[in-house]
Amino acid sequence: MKGSAIVLRTSRCLLACALSASPLAALADGDPFPDFTAVTPAPRSVPAPASVIAEPASPGTAAATAVPAAATAAPSSADVKDPLNQLLDRLPATTPPDTPLAEPAVVPGPQDLWQRVRTGFRMPDLDTRLADQRTRWYAEQVEYFARMAQRSSRYLYYIVEEIERRGMPTELALLPFVESAFQPEAVSSAKAAGLWQFIPSTGRDYALEQTMWKDERRSVIDSTRAALDYLQKLYDMFGDWHLALAAYNWGEGSVSRAIDKNRRAGRSTAYTSLKMPLETQHYVPKLQAVKNIVAEPEKYGIELPPVPNSPYFVAVQKSRDIDVGTAARLAEMTPEEFRELNPQFNRPVIVGAAAPTLLLPADRADTFNANFAAWEATGQPLASWTTYRLQPADTLTSVAKRAGISEQQLREANSVPPRYRLAAGSTILIPRDETMDDISAASLDARFALVPEASNLRKVTYRVRRGDTLHSVARRYNVSERDVIVWNNLTGPGLFAGQRLELTVPVARPRTTVKASKTAPVAHRPASAQASAKPQQKATKSTGGSAHGKVAAATR
Numbered sequence: 090m091k092g093s094a095i096v097l098r099t100s101r102c103l104l105a106c107a108l109s110a111s112p113l114a115a116l117a118d119g120d121p122f123p124d125f126t127a128v129t130p131a132p133r134s135v136p137a138p139a140s141v142i143a144e145p146a147s148p149g150t151a152a153a154t155a156v157p158a159a160a161t162a163a164p165s166s167a168d169v170k171d172p173l174n175q176l177l178d179r180l181p182a183t184t185p186p187d188t189p190l191a192e193p194a195v196v197p198g199p200q201d202l203w204q205r206v207r208t209g210f211r212m213p214d215l216d217t218r219l220a221d222q223r224t225r226w227y228a229e230q231v232e233y234f235a236r237m238a239q240r241s242s243r244y245l246y247y248i249v250e251e252i253e254r255r256g257m258p259t260e261l262a263l264l265p266f267v268e269s270a271f272q273p274e275a276v277s278s279a280k281a282a283g284l285w286q287f288i289p290s291t292g293r294d295y296a297l298e299q300t301m302w303k304d305e306r307r308s309v310i311d312s313t314r315a316a317l318d319y320l321q322k323l324y325d326m327f328g329d330w331h332l333a334l335a336a337y338n339w340g341e342g343s344v345s346r347a348i349d350k351n352r353r354a355g356r357s358t359a360y361t362s363l364k365m366p367l368e369t370q371h372y373v374p375k376l377q378a379v380k381n382i383v384a385e386p387e388k389y390g391i392e393l394p395p396v397p398n399s400p401y402f403v404a405v406q407k408s409r410d411i412d413v414g415t416a417a418r419l420a421e422m423t424p425e426e427f428r429e430l431n432p433q434f435n436r437p438v439i440v441g442a443a444a445p446t447l448l449l450p451a452d453r454a455d456t457f458n459a460n461f462a463a464w465e466a467t468g469q470p471l472a473s474w475t476t477y478r479l480q481p482a483d484t485l486t487s488v489a490k491r492a493g494i495s496e497q498q499l500r501e502a503n504s505v506p507p508r509y510r511l512a513a514g515s516t517i518l519i520p521r522d523e524t525m526d527d528i529s530a531a532s533l534d535a536r537f538a539l540v541p542e543a544s545n546l547r548k549v550t551y552r553v554r555r556g557d558t559l560h561s562v563a564r565r566y567n568v569s570e571r572d573v574i575v576w577n578n579l580t581g582p583g584l585f586a587g588q589r590l591e592l593t594v595p596v597a598r599p600r601t602t603v604k605a606s607k608t609a610p611v612a613h614r615p616a617s618a619q620a621s622a623k624p625q626q627k628a629t630k631s632t633g634g635s636a637h638g639k640v641a642a643a644t645r
Contacts, residue, residue: 202246202396207384209252209259212330215377217361219370223378228389234382235392240271242396243429244284244309250400251313258330260380261320267375273307273432276578278589282306283432285316295319301516301537302440308433309448310404331360331373338372339365402430402448405457409441410472410527419460420453436518437502438474442530474502475521476532481513492519505539507572508546508593512538547596553588566594 199205227234248262268286269275281288283306287297295315297305305311323333323341336344347363356362360373386393413434417427428434430448439445449457464471477488489499499505503517511517516535541547551562559582563570570582577590584590 200398202242202249202398203383203393205398206245206249206259206262209249210380210384211258212260212380214380215331215360215373217374219374220377220381223371223374224381224389227375227378227382228391231391235394237266237270239394241266242394243401244271244273244313245396246399246401247309248313251317255317255321257317257321257324260330260376261317263379263383264316264334264376266379267372273309273312273429274578274580278587283312284309285312287312287315300533301435301535302443302533303433303435303445305433309402309430310446311433329360334373334376335360335363335365335369339369400451403451403454405447405449405454407439407441407445407447410474411439411441412472412474413437413439415464415471415473416447416457419464420449420457421460422450422453435504436474438472438518438528440528440533442528443533470521470523472527473520474518474528475525476516476528476535477519478535479511479513479515479517483513485510488517488519494520503537506575506593507569508542509539510542512540514538541593543595546593549592549594551590551592553584553586553590555586557584557586558582559584562590562592566592568592568594 199208244265245262248265249259252259252262265271265284269284271284273284274282275284275286276282277286279288282292282304285306287295287306289299289306292299292304292306292315295318297308297311297315299306320333320337323336324330326341327333327336327344332344332348344363347365348358350364351358351362382389382391383393413427413431414424414437416431416439417424420427430450434445439447479488485499485505486496489496492499499517499519500507503511505511515537516532517537549566551566553562559570559573559579562584563573573579573590573592574582576593
């Protein structure tokens with residue numbers, strides 16, 4: 090029956106996969122969350138992912154996985170006409186019907202992941218006024234907390250596994266509630282990104298690759314490894330989890346200086362005795378608040394979604410270029426669902442030369458591998474993009490015209506925002522045909538430089554004030570609302586006070602000041618003229634000052 094189910098599913102997929110894949114994947118909508126904070130971390134080794142499913146060997150291509158795969162001959166023309174036979178040949182042999190199935194092993198421990206998290210709590214509780222305030226605040230945001238908890242169900246099992254493997258307290262598994270509201274595509278006003286909110290420089294310190302192809306700060310596996318490395322280092326440095334968490338938010342240098350200052354003054358060096366910025370003062374209390382609610386959800390009127398104590402996703406390694414849309418289709422997922430597990434990819438194509446690891450729901454891995462084999466048997470390419478290096482005379486308009494697509498499609502595929510162009514020598518994606526090879530490894534370090542379209546444009550940073558809206562900010566700077574969203578990777582039109590927006594606006598013209606001419610000597614004027622001139626000058630000065638004030642206000 091299992092083999093029959095795979096065959097039936099594959100037959101359906103062959104029809105669906107024959108449709109052309111859209112190369113431009115849409116981003117999933119998220120919630121606004123003003124609780125983001127920037128991280129200031131430092132480097133460690135990268136352990137290999139726990140379990141990896143091997144990629145099925147493709148014609149003329151060796152499977153780049155730890156599991157050896159037999160070489161497969163190129164399909165004959167007869168086989169191509171019948172991809173189902175090809176699929177059956179490629180799939181591993183199934184258990185014969187008369188062979189008894191082994192009883193599943195009994196896994197000890199709680200069946201509910203939340204209970205497993207509670208069992209691993211080992212940090213001392215922070216019993217402070219701020220912790221109580223934050224607990225009440227989260228408890229009052231019932232729908233918001235429910236959305237965060239639902240999102241966490243995709244990643245929480247893997248994070249808890251990694252934390253327990255290192256012997257760390259499971260309170261740390263709740264830190265993404267505070268950092269990113271469990272949105273891996275979250276970007277803060279300080280340009281921190283991912284579940285654990287690494288800023289670019291500290292991401293590089295932790296071997297989190299950031300290229301035109303991918304940003305590992307958003308990778309579920311890589312960012313979790315880096316965050317736990319840093320948190321462990323901070324605990325080893327301070328010997329106290331509250332101090333370690335404060336340093337994760339504020340920086341270890343800042344916490345060390347605060348401790349030294351208290352020590353010189355003869356005061357306590359405990360976490361609650363240190364003078365810290367307002368953001369850091371609220372940081373650990375927020376985590377304590379989430380811990381309080383997870384520990385006793387009924388007490389606070391919160392209903393946590395059921396999360397099985399089993400892996401949500403598995404890792405699949407690939408060695409061939411594949412479009413994001415095609416990968417999602419082969420796993421029978423929407424592009425949005427695929428990006429929830431694979432938000433690190435910056436382009437509509439995943440480059441096989443980088444040996445990427447894809448995350449798929451545990452119940453979709455077999456479907457993906459079966460559909461992948463069937464797709465290859467049809468001879469259709471997995472990717473629809475290749476690279477092109479811009480020449481000095483090239484423009485996006487001219488390249489798009491030669492490639493047979495619109496300039497807007499070319500901009501979207503290459504993440505080129507409005508009012509910007511690409512510098513000569515930049516590598517971009519253009520559509521490929523069936524005769525082209527996969528993108529070479531030489532393109533992994535490709536250069537990609539954005540410059541303003543006009544020389545009179547400049548970047549400004551605007552701090553959102555209370556009462557501001559997307560419409561009011563866009564109108565104030567004479568830009569479109571859509572441009573503001575694209576420039577800042579916003580998931581919606583909502584803004585919050587204190588948020589920083591990057592805008593590309595015309596360079597302000599220098600304000601010209603007209604110097605008043607010196608009053609000419611009036612000794613030669615008749616006395617009557619001098620007498621009548623004085624009150625007229627006084628009136629002119631008063632009126633001129635008022636008019637100048639109005640003009641200046643209008644200019645500002």
